[in-house]
Amino acid sequence: MERSTLDLWVGIFVVVGFGALAVLAFKVGNLSTYNVSQSYQLQAYFDNIGGLKAQASVKSAGVLVGRVTEVRLDTSLYKARVTMNIDKRYQFPKDTFANILTSGLLGEQYIGLMAGGDEVMLKDGEEFKKTQSAVVLEDLIGKFLYGKAEETK
């Protein structure tokens, strides 16, 4: 067994290949921005979630603090139950508001958290008591037209 130039080239190939994977993971992907293991779960019930999907981001004051992990219909209340993973570094008071917001006019939907003033923090597995549903464009247009019709009377 001797070292040869062939080994050198194969070594370069493997290093460049794993380097490209690392670039994809850290520079292109989000591996550097959040860590799944250091997070806790919170729930929220919404009357209407609009177009919210799993993997949607959870933001507070515009900062990404977690991700939605599951969306399902709770048939005992007929409300949407949204489970999200929040980064351990961020704690939220018990009276935090969870709103479904839209980034831009036609952008994707995310959950915005507005911290309240309570001194007790939410713990793993607890839920947001105060929520606000997604704004459904059709309802908004309907209300607007209805209001216009009232005005012209």
Place this chain on the structure above:
Amino acid sequence: MAITRSLRGIGARVVGGVWRIGFGTRFFLMTLFYSGLSFRRFRLTVRELFFTGVMSLIIILVAGLFVGIVLGMQGYETLKRYGSESALGTLVALSLVRELGPVLAALLFASRAGSAMTAEIGLMKATEQISAMEMMAVNPIARVVAPRFWAGVISMPLLAAMFSAMGVFGGYMVGVVMIGVDEGSFWSQMQSAVDFQHDILNGVIKSVVFGVAVTVISLFEGFDAPPTAEGVSGATTRTVVQSSLAILLLDVILTAFMFRGE
């Protein structure tokens, strides 16, 4: 009489096809079974890694750069209409990591390395090197086929990752350096949209599956080629055609499993 003859022809083709599928499956299982040697004498695999991986490096890097540049230009044209040029990074990265990286790298790999493997093994068979090995009680599957198989399976995901990384760089060159999309939003929107598990890891799984498919098809075609000049040339053509079709078909199946909308 003509009807009977054509019916007989169709029947023979079907039976022949099923026969080949069975033989191919046995060949694949034999390759896996006799893989021990390609790890015990890793030198054999390293040698094949040089021919399949290192020699494909240039074409993969250049092709990735070109595809990224084109994606950057075309994506900018379309996104500009909706005033969301800042999403260019997301578009380039997602299309490369999920689809174009694994698929195009595998297509290039099939025509660059797969055809070479078929021709090499076909010629070894035509010049009776394979029979000579058997005569010397050397298992040609363990000695010749398995190292090439593992070299292909190892190099395919690495090549696909390089393709994607080069493509993102190409998109960055066009989008940020030439056109002037904001650099911060280019990278940050890309990072918030590309998920490591959902997008990158699934892309790697795709390229591993393509690597297995391409190398098995190329090795089997070479091994099964009639030992004549004509037979080897036909087998090489079949390798490229069948590998390309297999890649695209597997891509449909894998995409349906991986990205079902939610």
